[in-house]
Structure formats: C-alpha cells, structure tokens
Amino acid sequence: MSGIAYCKEGDRVHEFLLIKDVSKGTASNGKPFLTLILQDKTGDVEAKLWGISNEDEKNYSVGAVVLIEGDMTTFRGRNQLKIRNIRLANEQDEVVKANLVMSAPLSAEALNEKVTQYLFEIKNPVIQRLTRSLLKKNQEAFFDYPAAMSIHHNFLSGLAYHVCCMLDMAKSVVQLYPEVNQDLLYAGIILHDMGKLKELSGVTATTYTLEGNMLGHISIMVDQIGEAARELQLEDKEEVLLLQHMVLSHHENPEWGSPKAPLFKEAEILHVLDDLDAKMNIMTRALRKTRPGEFSERLFAMNNRSLYRPVFETENE
Amino acid sequence: MSGIAYCKEGDRVHEFLLIKDVSKGTASNGKPFLTLILQDKTGDVEAKLWGISNEDEKNYSVGAVVLIEGDMTTFRGRNQLKIRNIRLANEQDEVVKANLVMSAPLSAEALNEKVTQYLFEIKNPVIQRLTRSLLKKNQEAFFDYPAAMSIHHNFLSGLAYHVCCMLDMAKSVVQLYPEVNQDLLYAGIILHDMGKLKELSGVTATTYTLEGNMLGHISIMVDQIGEAARELQLEDKEEVLLLQHMVLSHHENPEWGSPKAPLFKEAEILHVLDDLDAKMNIMTRALRKTRPGEFSERLFAMNNRSLYRPVFETENE
Amino acid sequence: MSGIAYCKEGDRVHEFLLIKDVSKGTASNGKPFLTLILQDKTGDVEAKLWGISNEDEKNYSVGAVVLIEGDMTTFRGRNQLKIRNIRLANEQDEVVKANLVMSAPLSAEALNEKVTQYLFEIKNPVIQRLTRSLLKKNQEAFFDYPAAMSIHHNFLSGLAYHVCCMLDMAKSVVQLYPEVNQDLLYAGIILHDMGKLKELSGVTATTYTLEGNMLGHISIMVDQIGEAARELQLEDKEEVLLLQHMVLSHHENPEWGSPKAPLFKEAEILHVLDDLDAKMNIMTRALRKTRPGEFSERLFAMNNRSLYRPVFETENE
Amino acid sequence: MSGIAYCKEGDRVHEFLLIKDVSKGTASNGKPFLTLILQDKTGDVEAKLWGISNEDEKNYSVGAVVLIEGDMTTFRGRNQLKIRNIRLANEQDEVVKANLVMSAPLSAEALNEKVTQYLFEIKNPVIQRLTRSLLKKNQEAFFDYPAAMSIHHNFLSGLAYHVCCMLDMAKSVVQLYPEVNQDLLYAGIILHDMGKLKELSGVTATTYTLEGNMLGHISIMVDQIGEAARELQLEDKEEVLLLQHMVLSHHENPEWGSPKAPLFKEAEILHVLDDLDAKMNIMTRALRKTRPGEFSERLFAMNNRSLYRPVFETENE
Amino acid sequence: MSGIAYCKEGDRVHEFLLIKDVSKGTASNGKPFLTLILQDKTGDVEAKLWGISNEDEKNYSVGAVVLIEGDMTTFRGRNQLKIRNIRLANEQDEVVKANLVMSAPLSAEALNEKVTQYLFEIKNPVIQRLTRSLLKKNQEAFFDYPAAMSIHHNFLSGLAYHVCCMLDMAKSVVQLYPEVNQDLLYAGIILHDMGKLKELSGVTATTYTLEGNMLGHISIMVDQIGEAARELQLEDKEEVLLLQHMVLSHHENPEWGSPKAPLFKEAEILHVLDDLDAKMNIMTRALRKTRPGEFSERLFAMNNRSLYRPVFETENE
Amino acid sequence: MSGIAYCKEGDRVHEFLLIKDVSKGTASNGKPFLTLILQDKTGDVEAKLWGISNEDEKNYSVGAVVLIEGDMTTFRGRNQLKIRNIRLANEQDEVVKANLVMSAPLSAEALNEKVTQYLFEIKNPVIQRLTRSLLKKNQEAFFDYPAAMSIHHNFLSGLAYHVCCMLDMAKSVVQLYPEVNQDLLYAGIILHDMGKLKELSGVTATTYTLEGNMLGHISIMVDQIGEAARELQLEDKEEVLLLQHMVLSHHENPEWGSPKAPLFKEAEILHVLDDLDAKMNIMTRALRKTRPGEFSERLFAMNNRSLYRPVFETENE
Secondary structure (H helix, E strand, C coil), X not given: CCCHHHCCCCCEEEEEEEEEEXXXXXXXXXXXXXXXXXXXCXXXXXXXXXXXXXXXXXXXXXXXXXXXXXXXXXXXXXXXXXXXXXXXXXXXXXXXXXXXXXXXXXCHHHHHHHHHHHHHCCCCHHHHHHHHHHXXXXXXXXXXXXXXXXXXXCCECHHHHHHHHHHHHHHHHHHHCCCXXXXXXXXXXXXXXXXXXXXXXXXXXXXXXXXXXXXXXXXHHHHHHHHHHHHCCCCCCHHHHHHHHHHHHCCCCHHHCCCCCCXXXXXXXXXXXXXXXXXXXXXXXXXXXXXXXXXCCCEHHHXXXXXXXXXXXXXXX | CCCHHHCCCCCEEEEEEEEEEEEEEECCCCCEEEEEEEEECCEEEEEEECXXXXXXXHHCCCCCEEEEEEEEEEECCEEEEEEEEEEECCHHHCCCHHHHCCECCCCHHHHHHHHHHHHHCCCCHHHHHHHHHHHHHCHHHHCCCCCCCCCCCCCECHHHHHHXXXXXXXXXXXXXCCCCCHHHHHHHHHHCCCCHHHHECCCCCCCECHHHXXXXXXXXXXXXXXXXXXXXXXXXXXXXXXXXXXXXXXXXXXXXXXXXXXXXXXXXXXXXXXXXXXXXXXXXXXXXXXXCCCECCCEHHHCCECCECCCHHHHHC | CCCHHHCCCCCEEEEEEEEEEEEEEECCCCCEEEEEEEEECCEEEEEEECCCCHHHHHHCCCCCEEEEEEEEEEXXXXXXXXXXXXXXXXXXXXXXXXXXXXXXXXXXXXXHHHHHHHHHCCCCHHHHHHHHHHHHHCHHHHCCCXXXXXXXXXXXXXXHXXXXXXXXXXXXXXXXXXXXXXXXXXXXXXXXXXXXXXXXXXXXXXXXXXXXXXXXXHHHHHHHHHHHHHHCCCCCCHHHXXXXXXXXXXXXXXXXXXXXXCCCHHHHHHHHHHHHHHHHHHHHHHHHCCCCCCECCCXXXXXXXXXXXXXXXXXXX | CCCHHHCCCCCEEEEEEEEEXXXXXXXXXXXXXXXXXXXXXXXXXXEEECCCCHHHHHHCCCCCEEEEEEEEEEECCEEEEEEEEEEECCHHHCCCHHHHCCECCCCHHHHHHHHHHHHHCCCCHHHXXXXXXXXXXXXXXXXXXXXXXXXXXXXXXXXXXXHHHHHHHHHHXXXXXXXXXXXXXXXXXXXXXXXXXXXXCCCCCCCECHHHHHCHHHHHHHHHHHHHHHHCCXXXXXXXXXXXXXXXXXXXXXXXXXXXXXXXXXXXXHHHHHHHHHHHHHHHHHHHCCCCCCECCCEHHHCCECCECCCHHHHHC | CCCHHHCXXXXXXXXXXXXXXXXXXXXXXXXXXXXXXXXXXXXXXXXXXXXXXXXXXHHCCCCCEEXXXXXXXXXXXXXXXXXXEEEECCHHHCCCHHHHCCECCCCXXXXXXXXXXXHHCCCCHHHHHHHHHHHHHCHHHHCCCCCCCCCCCCCECHHHHHHXXXXXXXXXXXXXXXXXXXXXXXXXXXHCCCCHHHHECCCCCCCXXXXXXXXXXXXXXXXXXXXXXXXXXXXXXXXXXXXXXXXXXCCCCHHHCCCCCCCCHHHHHHHHHHHHHHHHHHHHHHHHCCCCCCECCCEHHHCCECCECCCHHHHHC | CCCHHHCCCCCEEEEEEEEEEEEEEECCCCCEXXXXXXXXXXXXXXXXXXXXXXXXXXXXXXXXXXXXXXXXXXXXXXEEEEEEEEEECCHHHCCCHHHHCCECCCXXXXXXXXXXXXXXXXXXXXXXXXXXXXXXXXXXXXXXXXXXXXXXXCCECHHHHHHHHHXXXXXXXXXXXXXXXXXXXXXXXXXXXXXXXXXXXCCCCCXXXXXXXXXXHHHHHHHHHHHHHHHCCCCCCHHHHHHHHHHHHCCCCHHHCCXXXXXXXXXXXHHHHXXXXXXXXXXXXXXXXXXXXXXXXXXXXXXXXXXXXXXXXXXXX
C-alpha cells in the first residue's frame, strides 16, 4: 500500500503532504529550523527543515499543502523524513484534499444511517426522545469529529465510527445476555462521547477548548443531557438520571476522569465496550506499522506496552 | 456542660432524647433487640434495648422522642448507654424540640445576614447575578441543611455555618495575598456545596437521594450553574466556566470526587479553606470528648488518626 | 420463582436443603451453636442452629440433606434463615439431588457439543492439535467443574459455561474486527482456565489444592501446555509460546496474578472477554436478589460496589 | 515592569545580570559551549554561549556579573536568552548588587521586628523561652536564608518572609477558631523550617549540606529543640515534646518526609498554613509570567499542573 | 513440649498462668464478662470469664497469677481457653515467675557478653567511643527490654537477642563482602533500636509512651546520638552523622517510618538484616503452632500471608 | 588500577576496546554520527564518532575490536570518551580477548566446583536428584551466563557467581537459624535463576529471546522443573512443588514478576538473599566509580537512589 504511513527506512518519498503542526527551534550553529508534522490520509511523519528563511517560516504554516521530495530515515526507532526539496502546492497541482486527511472507513452518511437504525430500535419513549433530541442538536459535528486528539480514532468521523463499532458489539451483548436493557445501552453509547464536540476545538488542528480544559467532555455532556431533559420536560424521569450517570461513569475510574464508578450493569458494559473498541483501534494501527516477529513502538494508552506481531500468521499465508 | 455528649462512663442519665436511628437484631438467646442511636443537641450515643415486644418495636422508631433513665458505660472505647427505663414522651412533658437537635452556633437568620453581606462585596456583575440567583432559588434549604451526613458539620444549618467560616477565612486570605480575586473566591465558597441540597434527602434522618447516588453533589451543582447562567443569558461568560470549575475541582483529587484538579489559584484556595474548616470541625468535636493526656477515637476523615489532647493547657488554667 | 434465593424477609421456608458449610461457635451463654450454609439449586443462605446436642453436631455435617422449616429474616442487610424445625432427609423423602445443586443453564453434553463446534473452526493445525489434546486429557472434569470457588460461575459446569459464553462473544469480535486471529482467540479461551481443574479440589465443597496454593491455575496451565507440546513434538512452534502467553497474561495485571501483561492483541481480547463474562455473571446474580429502586449487597469482585436496579423497567412491564 | 522575568519573546535585552549557574557541554560540531543561568532581582533565564574560548570559560563562572546584549526567544515553551554580546562588568559600571538578587518584599529588619512581635504574644513561659533561645542561636541566618533551593520562596530572606506570612494567617485562624492554642501555633511556625539553616549551604548558590542529605531539616530541628530544652532544663515539659512533634509532622505525609502525621490540632494547622503559603508563592510567581487566557508552565510542586490565568480580570481593568 | 502455646483443641489445661491483659464487656443477656489474655513462658491464649462478680473483677487484673482448669477450644481459627475453674495463686503454690514470662533463649548476661565482644571488634575510635557511651547510658534496660509490643521479639531481652542475631549475620556479611565497613555495621546494629527503651513503657504490660507516640524510637535515637556526640565532643565527625543516618533510615521506606532511605551500603545492609531477623522470628513462632501440611494463621507483619509447613520434613524424620 | 572504568575526566585513553553496542544518529548539521558503547574487562563507556563515512559504519559494528586514542570527558555527570583516533585492531596487535570482557572474580571451573560441593550437602534424595538433573542439562551455559542484561552481575559467569555468593550466605543462615531446611534452601538458590539461560540470548550482546519476552525466566523454570520431575517420576512429590514455588515466588512481589508471594520460610529467605546479593553487586560497582565524599550516579535498581561514599574510611587509611 502507498502513503506516508507505509514508507520504510530508505524509501524515496515524492508526495503532496498537509502540514499538521509546525514548531521553530534553534540549531547548535545558532540558525533557526522548523520541525514539521506532515500528513496524508494514511498517517503522519516528522521532518526537519534546516536553515530556513523568513519566507519559509511564513509559507510553511499549519494547514498548508506542500510537495515534498525526500528520504525516509529513522531516529530513535521512529520514522523521520529527510527533506531534499519542498515547495508550496499551487492550483495547477490539483491536489485532492481527501487524500491528505485520515478518515474513518465509512462515510459520514453511512455512519449517520447506521446510528439512525440503532436509534429506531430504542423502544423506551423517554430514552428515544432524549437521544434523538441531543443527536439532532449536534447532528453535523457528530458525524465529522474525531474521537480524540491523539489517543484513538483521531481521524475524520472517528467519533461516529467509534460509536458504530460499539453499537455493533452492543447488539451481540444484548443477544447473549438477555437481562441487559438494550435501550439504555444503545442510548448510552450514542451519547457517551458527545461532549467532545465542545471539548475539542474542531475537526482538524484539534486542541482543547477552555470549556474542555475547565470541565472536560464528561461534565459538559451531563449538563447537556440535563438541559435537553428540561426542554422536553423529562427532567424527573429515572431514565434521564441513568443516562447522565452512564456518561459520568464511562471512564470507570476517578483517575481516568469518572467521579462515580458505574452503578448499574448497562453503565458497566458501556465502559467495557468503549475500552475494547479504543484498544482495538490503537492495537490495529500500531501493528500495521510493525513487521512480523517484531514489537511495536510503546503505546502510551496501553500502559506503555509494546505489542508483538506474530510470525506464524504470515508464514501460513 | 450538660448533655449526652458530655456524659462519662459511670454517669447516670435522665433525659429526653430523640431517636436518630434504629436497627433490629437477634441476640444469641434467639430474642430480638433494638440498637438505638439517641441524640440531644450536644451529640448522640448508642444504646441497646433487650427483650423487646412488638409494641416496643412500633413505638421506638426514627423521630420518636423518649424519656430515658440509664447509665453511661463504654464498649470498645466508645460510650454506650445502658437503658434502665424508657418511655415515649407525651404532651405533658412539654419537650423543647430545639434541645434535641444539634445545630450551628449561629441561627439561620444570622447566617443569612452574613452571607448576604459577603454577597454585597462581590463587585463583578456576572458573578454577583449568578450567585444571587442560585442563592435565591435555594434560599430556604440552604440555611437549614447540614453540610454532610456524618463526616463534618452534620447538624442543623451546618452547611451555611461551614460557608460562613470559610468566608471569614477567605477575607483574611484576600487581605494577605492581594493577587487573589475576591469575587471568584467568595462566590465559589457560597456555591461549592449547594448541590448537597439535592444530594441529601433533607434536614433530619438524612440519606442520599437517587440523584445524589448517581451524580453526586458536584455534578449536580455544575449542571445547576449552567442552567442558571442560561436563564440569565450569561452562558458565554468566562466567569461562569470558572465558577463551574471551582465547584468541579473543590475536592481536588479524583479519588475524592473531583474529576479535575484546581486549575487557577482561587479554585486551589477554595479547596484548602474547605479542607481546613472541615478538619477544624472534626477535630474540635472529637477533642471535646477526649480527656487531657489521652487520644481521641479514630477519625475516619483524618486518615484514621487518633488526636492527642495536651495536658499543659489544663494545668495552666 | 421459588427457591431459597428468591425468599424475602418474612417468608416462611419449608424445603429440602443441602448443607454446604458448617462451623461451630460458642454463644455468650456458653452453649455451642452451629452456623450452617444451606443451599438449593437457586442459591444459598446462612442459618444458626442454637443449643445443639452432640448428635446434632454429628448429623448436620457438610453434604447432608435436611428438611427445614423456618422464617427468612435479615441480619446486616443479608438474608438469614431462622430455623424452627430441622431433620435429616431419609429415603422416603425421595429428594432429587439435582434440585439441591446450582448448575449452568446448559447441560454438560450441550456445552461439550458447543466447544467441539468451535474447535472445528480452528484452522491452524498446531493450535488445533494442541487444544484438542489438552481438552481430551481433561475431558470429564472440564465439563463438570465450577469456574471459581466463590466469585463467579461457582456452580456445576460453571467453567465450561463461562468458556462457551466467551466463545460466543469472541465470534462477534472476530466478525467486527477482521484483523483478529480467530484460531488463537478460540484456543486461548478454551484453555485459559483449564488449570483450575488442578487448582480446585473438585466439583462440590471446593477448596484449593496444595498445587493450587503453591502455583495457581495460571502456572499450572502454562506447564501443561508445555508438556502437551513436547508430547506432540510441537515445542518449537511460535503458536505454543503464544498460547502459553495468553494463559499467563489473561488476568492482565501482576496484582491479579499475571506476571506478564498481554503482549499481542488476541491476548488482550481474551482478558477483556474473560472480565466481561465474569462481571455479567456477578451482576446478574446480584440483581436477581435486589428489588427495583434498591441497591444490591456490596460486590467484592466489582471493587466493592453496590449495584442499582432501575425502577423504570418494571414500571413499563 | 522591567527586569529579566518580565521580558517576552522578541524583546531586546540590555542589562547587567549575575551568573547563577554554569555548565559546559559539547555541541554536535565538537565545539564546547556554556549553558548559563542569568539572574536579576526579578528572576532568571537560561542562555547558551556558543564557541567559547578557554578565557570565556574562566571569566563566566558562578557569581560573576556580566553585561548582556541579546534577544529573548523561547525554547519548548520556556524563555531562552540569545546572547549577542557579553562582557564582564567592571568597576566603572557601578553595578548595584541589590538589583541582581531576588529578595523578599520586606527587609530582614522588618521581618525581624514582625517575628519579635509575634514572639511577645506567646504567653506560655516554656514555649516562650524555648522559641526565644532557638531564634537567638540562629538569629542572623534566620532572616537572610531562602526557604528552599528551588520550589518556593527561593530568594533572600525567603524563609523569614514565609514564616511571617504564616504568622499573619495564623492570627486569623486563632481569632476564628478559639479552641486553637495560639502559643503552640506561633512557636511551631517560627521553628518549623529553622533546620534549613543547617540543611542548606547558604544564602546564594545554595546546595544541600552532608547533614542535609543524611538527616534532612526535620530531623536536624527535632534534635536542636531537644538540645535547647536540655540547656534550659525544660526537657521533661510536654510543651517541648509537642513542639518537636509539630516540626516532625509538618510535612504531614511519610512520603513528603514526615515520619509521623500531625497528632494534635495545632500540628495539623501548621501543616495546612505551610502548604497554603508555599502554594500561594508558587502560583503567584508562575502566573506573573503567564498571559491572560493562557496556561502557565507545568508546576512540579503543584502535582505538575499548569495554571490558568483568567481573561475577565484584565478585561474589566 | 508442654506449655500453653503447645495445647491443641480438645486438650485439658491445668496450669498457673499470668494475666497479661483484661477487658470487660457486656454479654447479650446484659451481664458483665471478662476477656483475659493468659500467658506462660511459651506463649499466650485468650479466655472468657462469664458471669463475673465485683470481686472477680478486682482479683483478675493485669499482673495477677491464677490457677486455671479448662479446655482448649478454637474460635475463628485461633485457640481459646474455656475456663472451668479459676482462682488466684497464693504463697503455698510456690509459683516460679520465670515460668510465666516468655524470654529470649539466651540470658541477659550472655547477651551482654556477646554485645561486648562485638564492641571490642570496632576499631574506629569515634564509632567505638560513641557506641560504648550510649550502651553504658542504657545498660540495664537494653538487656531486659522486648524488641516490640507485639510484632516480633516481644519477650524479655527480646531487643538484645534481636541485636545479637543480627551481629552474627553481620559477621558473615563482612566476611563475604570485604568492601563492607565492619565498624559502621556493628555499631549501627547495636544502636538501631535503642530508642525503643524510651518509646516503650517497660518490660511487661508494655505500652507506647507519650514520647513514643509523638516522636517514635527513630527520632528519639537520632537525638540521643546527637547528645552523646556533643558530650564526647565528636559532633563534627562524619561517623556520627553516618550512624544517625543508619538509625534514621533503617526502616527503609517512608511509609514504615524512615524519612530517608539508606544512602550508603552499611545502612542498606542494616535494613536487610533487621528485616530478615524479624521475619525469622515471626515465621518460626507461627510455624511452631502449625501442623505439617497446614497453613499458619495470617501474619500481619508478613503482608498478611499464611505460611505453609511442609509435610516431607516430618515424614523423613 | 588501570582500565576504562577507572579513567577520570581529563585522562588520556589509549587502549584496545570491544564495541558492545552501536547506534546511528543524525547531527543538527545533517551529517550522520555513531554512538558507540566501548568496553574492556573493567567496564564500559559511551563515545560519539562524528562525521562518519559509509566504511566507518560498516567497520565499527558490534563485536569489533578497535584501538582508541582519546580523552575522557563528562556529560550530564557520566563519563564520555572523546575519540581522537580510532582504527580496527588487526592480527599483529595480538589483542587478548579476555582483557575485553568483564567476568566474575572466580573462573567457571572454580564456580562449578563450589556448586558441586553444596550439591553434595543436600541430603534429601528427591531434592538431590532433581537439582542434579537440572544442573546437568544446563551444565555448560550455567557457568558462563551473566545473571542479567544490565542490572546486576551482568558479566561472564555472573549467574553462577551470584549463586555461589548466595550459597555462602545461606550456609550462615542455616547455622544461625536451625529451623531452616538446608536442602530446600540450597536447591532453591541453585535453580532460582536457571530459566535465564532461555530468557537471555547468550553470553555476549545479550538480548531477550521471544520465550523470555512471552513467558519470563520464572515461568520457563517452573515448567522445566515440572518436566524434569516427570522424567525422574518424582512429579507427585511435595518437594517438587515446593521448589517450583520457590522459583515462582523469588521476586516476592507481583509487580516484580512473582505471581505468588513466598509461602514458606525457605522461599522467603531465598528472596532476601537474592535481593541482598544483587544489591551488594550494584552498590559495590557504583561506589568504585565514586570519589570519597561524593554521591554515586542514580541507581535504577535501588529505587533511583544515589549512594554516598564516606570520607572517614580513606582518611584513616
């Protein structure tokens, strides 16, 4: 497969890339240089641009598209792109933006349809109306946003894709364990990370908002559910309190941001499915970059473990 | 001083007492007995009522007032009242209810006046209006509620008394450290525990509400501030977010219920003053029951420490 | 539903019960008494037998079946059976043993068939042969044993039932996340707790064996896989090492008994599914005993939480 | 305000500065360079001196005063001074030393007077004599020393200034909570950090002494109180033991250096006030360097938090 | 072997025993009873005395010697003595006190001689003089005191016996690892627990003194070494500081009472030998009471573990 | 003493050295450089080789012997060798390989003899046969391998040397504490780290094997003991289980890799002696590189402590 994420040490790179992040430093010879993070739809890579002019500094800013010629090298076990030539893309280049942005395997439309189907299966009217109302308020951003800044599903429509995978797993859980309340579980999954639409600044070049820093997506969403319930005059319903609790407790542990641990079974299951899907995404992406018989880079969100990619699977292929 | 909290081992007790809690057990001879928690305005004490009849069980329920004759004994280092005679109080007894309930050293009116004065000193109009609005909504309960079920200030008007002590300390802090924003600090103190009015079931025989169990007073209050701000059309003001954060972070540590640690200096000070005033209340009450030269009972909220009451102070008196 | 687990305070009990555990104590009047744990297929309950004779002590031993007349009471929030009459069951009573023992919802045969089907789906010959060989060696006990002494699935065929639920969930995981190696995951699930057949003493009145105490089921099973691989001359295969690692790491955390954390994705998933199925079993059993609107007893294996049973589900029924 | 601490990125610097620390390194071109920490009375900043001669290395040593021309830049979020010209200051420059050293807002004399006043208010003769004696022994250093090497109050007279702020807060505490023993609290505050006069090597270029490394200021001071008490023949007094305990326990937690937690209320209050004043100093200094609407650098002593500086305060100014 | 520690369930007891501890309780029939801890030189056992008179309460106090007839029973896995007859011993009984007190295997004289021999081997004059001086000051108590209230070596001369075992191990360490400084290690061992002579109230019926509670034996001893050094005008010697540090750090971990971890190798070795000898004493005593093939009671000082006593050793005997 | 480990800052180095490790980097001027770890029998040192050619990169690989001329400098408190000249050694140089490799103070033969002697002292036939069999299987590697990759005894024959020191200490323990079973303790010591022969890749340029990563030396050895016991038909013997447990538990703590804590006294002692000997090796090596009156580099395996080397010992010499 082609793309920046699949380049190995020694490969020659000649590609249009989007500047995701820039920072300026001073080399030990006293001259300024830029550290660029360059991305296409497959991933990103760091590159240094030495001996820059004032004009370079202005041109190569976040969001700019550049044509790069260079060689892939490695530094401390991570890829680093050695730039030979760089220039800004221009109109004649006819760069297709979609090739420069990572996005979910499903389109926003497909994800929207999928969530809507699950919403139909919610029978309880309180849970239905509340979830539908909150989804409607956040309609657009919900299907575009990433699920996180860097840890997992940090790509276009990552949030909705994460929700859809969890809903599919939830369906199996409900079938296997009939005591589980399907309505609570589906609604809890749809709502659990919706507060990220206010916690994160946007779809690209994402940072934390002041609201995100001060309250966090969990408290933001508990407040939003309360507001929606008051608007629908459902604020005295037990279901509302239970959904607020599901959001509040879905990180399970106070140290991970949940002031209350899950206090009923659907809240507990929500946490398990959230954790499983996040890990699947982290592991799959890390192992794609790892050769059979080797260990991946250390994964912060997996307790700093390196994961092994077995040999036997590729031998048998 | 007289009152149940000041009785020592060997004292004869003859007093009207309020039944604060009752539970039924079976003795090893197979007969039922009651464990009563009996209180007057100075404190409470455990007592066993052996060999009870069905009528006893009905009569001696939570909230009943009884006339007790008995002897104070000790069991595992704690006082226990040995009942010789017990009967329900009747109208002729003319029991003064105020003598049976612990309450703050200041009346609800005096506390109200004090909080109002501090409210006047808040200059910032956003903080003023928001705090005034929330205080008005909760006016009545705010000056009657205890500050906790059992840990500290668990008495009539305990919440407002706790707030007033913190406001007095805050005044000293503002004078000594001029960089502190007085408005934020005063408002944060007034609002920080207001969510307990929904977390706890009421002024006496207090339990946790479902809302208290599912969300906790911190999340409840963050939501209420949000609602009040929307009503006053202040929802985009930085001050609102800062006050929500002060409430959210005032337990400081995720393990103690705050998903975010304090992120600006007034939030940090709020936590310190809250902690100091709670500890002063716990320590003072424990040491009143401790003889000079001895150690108090273990105090759960002080990391299970026993506190020492020095001798030299009483020698010099 | 009838059965000891469904009795509430105040119910009259008249049932044959199996003595699961007995211990002797001395009452404060100096007379001996027995604490009995009595069970039928729905669950168990504690009972005290006061003022016992030497003959009582001999008769009412572990494994005996007794006819009990009594009343259900509660003590510290847990049910306790007050015995009015007790006698040993005799032949004329024609007690059906199966009514006295908790067992899985599926029979040993059904479970065997299910595991065999999943075994067929394992394509990799190394994994196939190894898993088949170990299953054959442990055939009989595997489908009878409980999965634990007290925490979860502590009933007849509990181990195999736990494995089958996990296999069903694994099937969904494999469908949703195609990068997952089905063969490793299925085999890991079948083998992960097989060491319990040596760790636990047997199907009823289960205790830890010396081997269980000294090595634990994890180390026991790692050794057994090694032995089986040497017998099949597969000891140099990567697959063997991976399966040993899956068993070794399936408790994930050193404090829970795994000296290594999961180091590839199927090992991680094994842990998540094991944890989820154990929790589902614990939660479901606890909530069956809990009334809507109330909290369950504290669950040690769920971090000592009490779980809430919602009201709205029963209102809508 | 002028001074090195108030310079922002892009500012031109032309100032006399004191060399606080120097270390030598080798650049990637193999040439030596110096890393200098340069200070004036407002704070300090790092600077690199590239391509140095042997003479440079001799001249630019700790304690030297230099005239610097340069530009303020930033590196990894911290200021770094880019040196254009540097030379040693000479006599003609008539540099005022007091401008180069950070010091407390109050002079040593004013602090001495303030501590003396509080000492007068101590009524208990044992506590009076002991505190007076220890203060006299350490008179000179006590009013010159910093309170720490780097964490808080690390400036001239920082220790005495820290003590005076705590004494002012203590006065408010005593007024608000009348059960507090003023004499113990004042004396505990004056003595609590006095062991730092032996733990730290001196007023400038401060390092830990061997005694500081081996025993720490807490154990040093417990020993000194014991010695002073024996000299004054007060060694059997309870007050002496209580003061030793206050020093021993004032870090509260074994992990922070206190082998015993505070065991009476004045010891607990001492800890709270020490902590509060240290935090106020850390927060105030960090926020002075932070622009409204931004977060400060990470503060190690505040659990590695970054603190926010609100915007609304400056808007209203 | 005979003696109270060797009695098993079902044994008849007829022995003189010393009352080590008494506490009074109220039975569920409302009558008072005594809980006695009774000891002879082999160990101790709990016993209940039901239905006591006022005279019984006076007679059976701590330190009294009684003649007991009774039966050994067990309660919650621990022995409990069921008293049939009890009376005070009288002069005619000619009870030998030494039979009623646990003591070290070596006499105080033998221990004194042994410590003196090791003292002779200390060559460094500073260490010699200081250790000799402190030993002389504490001569008498040092060879009589227990090493702890309950954890380990809690018997007559337990402290000196613990020191002698450690000295013997230290000799082997010095021989095997020649870089170790014998003088520091021997002196550190002799002094490390000497502060217990002030921390504990005495040889029998031992409690913590106020000094013990407020400072602990570690701080007490650091202060005493300082005092002794000043008397011998050695206070500036590095050796003094090193010995103070060895005492300060010998519990290794702040949570176990050492504010500093060991900072040189002899301090580290002191900790290891202290820990090893304490554990050997705890394990040996626990296993003496355990039958082959069984597990001991839980040992608090061994992380709450139960230890196994192997069968094979006794089979081969 | 001569050798790379004894060089100090400013020393001129002219020596044959073995390349232990190499990694390539890019300097800020864009040119490649090598970071070499160079060793002789006394230790190792880091060196940078700037401005390298392709040929340099090929020549200076792991295992090559080079003649170095250079100067010892320091960087961040650690020695770093500044290379002036470097060339590959050739046949004429007649380099003695033994001078380039660190090894134990005793030869493999001497260590073999010592272990054999201790093996003779094991009386129990089960323990004898099992230990002898396992030693025989691993004969060769056992006396050559290091005991660890980097922490302690990381030199030729380090494993066997570590075992011999522990056996000598064990002999003293058995003499002092007669309840200890000598046979178990000696055998446990000989076997405890034998799994490292499979966990580590070899004697030089040691890395972890896949088996080492997936199972760890503890699980590997538990499995090997099981296999050897089955071969000798001893698999039902208690002694086998006890030896497996000793290996399993010798790191004591789950976090350090032992899923079970030691459950009998010889297992506990094994842990203590293992820990003591490892620490002695770490401390001795670190202090050899430290000047009197200074602190060593931070020691990761000693909780990141720096150790002090006293002055008084060298003064008195």
